[in-house]
Amino acid sequence: MALSWALASGAQSVTSGHRTLFVTLSIVVTLVTLGITLWSRHSTHTTGQFYTGGREFFAMQNGLALSGDFMSAASVLGITGSMSLYGFDGFLYAIGFLVGWVVFLLLIAEPMRNTGRFTLADTLSLRLRERPIRTAAAVANLTTVIFYLLAQMVGAGALVAVLLGSSGGGTKDVVILILGALMIVYVVLGGMKGITWVAITKTVLLLVVAAIATVLLLDQFGWNLSHLLGTAASKSPQGKAFLSPGLEYGKTVASRVDFVSQAMALGFGLAGLPHCLMRVYTVPTARTARKSVGWAIGMMGGFYLMTLVLGFGAAALVGPATIKASDPTGNTALILLAQAVGGRPGSLGSTVMLGIFACVAFISILAVVASLTLAASSSLAHDLYAAVIRKGKATELEELWAARYASIGIGAVAVLLSLLAQKMNVAFLVSLAIAMAGSSLVPTMLFALFWRRFTTKGAVWATYGGLIVSVTLVLFSPVVSGSPDAMFPGVDFQWFPLGNPGIVSIPLGFLFGWIGTLLSDERPDPAKFAEQEVRALTGAGAY
Template sequence: MSLVAFSTVATLTLLLCVMTGPDRDDLDEFYTGYGSLSPLRNGLAIAGDYISAATVLGTGGVVALCGYDGLVLALSTTLSLMLLMFLLAEPLRNAGRFTMGDALARRLPGRAVRIAACVVTIAALLPLMLVQLAGTGQLMAFVLGFSNESLKTGCVVGLGALMISYAAIGGMKGTALIQILKIVMLFGSGGVIAVLILHRFDWDPGALFTAAAQHSGAGPAFLHSGLQFGGGRYPRLDMIASELTVVLGGACLPHVTMRMYTASSARQVRRSMSWAVSIVALFVLVIAVIGFGATALLGRPAVAAADPQGNTAYLLGSRAAFGADVSTAETFLFTLVTTAIFLTMLASVAGMILACANSLAHDVFAARVREMPARREMALARLSALAVGAPTILLATLVQHHSLQPLVTFSFCVGASALAPALVYGLFWRRYTRSGLMATLLGGSLTVLLLMPGTNLVSGSPIAAFPQADFNWFPFTTTGIVSIPAGFLFGWLGTVASGRRKAEEQRRQYEAVEGWILAGAVRRGR
């Protein structure tokens, strides 16, 4: 049944992309879908892009294994989107047109700025794409019960090709419809499972938490802070750094921020974000209930035995919600849950490929030519989807048997340490210079790249990417404790080093567009 459901979803979503994709050579249609989505549908699409399979499976796993710490992580996910809503969404929509490079080059024009924005966009999203693609093989193995490595690799290659097709054919509007379908299926199926779990505990969340603590092997500590980071040298500091990385990094990843450009007005982007935050907040509660339910019904040892990092906890909790006797309707519901996860992987990677391809085509290739024809730029965007997707598929087949948590963390660290400082400074600091922007993007990214190999997730523990090795010289789970301040510091130093004359010149340039960025007085290119 699951195989039939997967095949049906893949076919229908590809048809959706073909039917809704651009039917003429119009850049606004391909990159933004003309901003034709209503606030509700755009909010659903934003929530769909924001909630990746790594969020569903990874956060659900942390909740199941670490209890309170996982719940804090889940709430940080919602807080991140709220940060985007209240601080960055409207200025981003006003400053940008198609890509993050547009938003940054709005006040600091230059080809170097666009190229740097493209490089950091790919650096932030490529690791996440690898995780999603590699996860498809594991999901198929878990659901369908096969263990043949060649078959897993074939799934990765085939599904990767499908995701490239989504991005190249559907453009922004096509991928938006897939994101909407994904979030509706994910929220609907997950909501039913959460209701079933609460019903098992007589609608008493306290009883659910108590049962989870009893079967966690950690006792009352399961419901208190410290279980996730207790093995580190600085657990409290590590937790703060990790949550800050999620809050800043998740809000600024390019496949999420590109959805700001699909709103037709500042009012529309505010309404879209209100819907997105509400949907994500509710779904985070669903993840928390299912994660706690997996531990309460199966026990923490069973969850850890299936996957040491708990990535199958969401599926295990969904299956355990039915009890011992499983009816045909419950089998159908579980198939719906697994299909929703499958669609989540497809949609997430498609959105990330589209963000990378748009940046590569628009910021790197089209920026070289003063008046590039729309047909040629759209062809470049579609070829860029292939240029980004093909190496991603190859790399995913090579890393699928390793722990991929460091890749997820790397993406969020780049978002928090390079993109967040660049956007905050670029949108709000009058003296910010081009040198400061380049220092922020490159300095923040390089700091993450240098520190990440020394973290707890890469070596020095049984769940690390290299469990047999120990070169753990940076005793934290993320690089955020150093790299986030470094990103802001690099931006300040680069601006100061530019000199007063350059800073004054950039200040005057910013004042010329300040009303456009902050109030949306004019929308360039519309």
């Protein structure tokens, strides 16, 4: 997931033909998705329709949307680039994602669908005090979403600026403004139904384009995977060691621990990402929710297997030296590979492949930011406004308009912060968002579902404690200062040695929940837990 978007040096390889095709395809896809949104607005008149799309999606449709919500440009560019430089170590991210989805499938999908209505806080408030737990869940949701939004929007500005052959800040500003306006329109007009179909469209395009690139790549090596891997190793400075694990994470004890920390964050954090959690409520039954996650795992598994081929293919066709010269973090690898599999530089095939890849990367970002905005507006309107501020007295129409206004506000804040944060390290923002979700929301969610003695104080301690610890550790890590690749390389105030805090913050999130429960004077009602348990397992009383 490491996606620093330091792509400026790759702009020289983008010709006017690439730019024209990229702009044309992006406009066409944007118009198509806007048409989907306008079509969807006619069935977005209630809170249920706005938050869940009327719970009318089939398992395969919801699985495609889940895949689309998660497979951002970070997956497309970051994983491929990391593998092109570090071999199998770069595949850690894909494996971590898939482990996270298995956790989601086995522990989260069905119980959450049966016990919740629109948000995670609906499940938590079934047997915990409503106002404090809804407030805590909303704060954690919004914080996670904002950091994830910043990562996507800042990255989009940098990517499109490079593809347009511009390194100036003005182009990035315009892209961020356009992206912000589009995501607001998608959410306000289309609600969940419109966003779901946009995500489905994105996933289909992504899978098709990745499959085409994989076929073209394998064809160049005579469908001989051994030949491809051997060529990649021969072009790597590490030689045959390029095909063995340990190039990035096996050099020191700290790097090995960081490997475990990254894996923990990916495995646990995914289950707490708000825009993924909300998908369990868009289907009619818990069984369909489980099947949706199964479809998502299958499609993402296939996609990440293709990135495995594409990553080594980039090393073989382009070479790690050329990739590093374009971008030290490897994030231009897929762009360079698209040109290579299309033919010689400047040819029609090269132009078409790069234009298509760039367009898919853009629509990937667009689909993800729209889903994130809806997840945040749901927390604001349903949890904070309707439940905490209005104490359940808001009418459905009032809550619906609150959600729409919240979407506009979140979009405006995200645009403003993205304009100010263009020099920030995007990898820092992404890893922080995932670590926060895994350290705060996941412990609270699992305790609430499976621990009979869990109390409101335990939930509040787990949520806020995990959130604060994860943010603090990242701020004092090498990601922010004290290293050449840090966000502030000229200063050194780091004392936490790991790039990802998951190995510390996730266990502490569970520990805070346990200690808070032990210190609580609250006596949980066994009947409420029994009711929740029956509902979670059987679906009796589910919405």
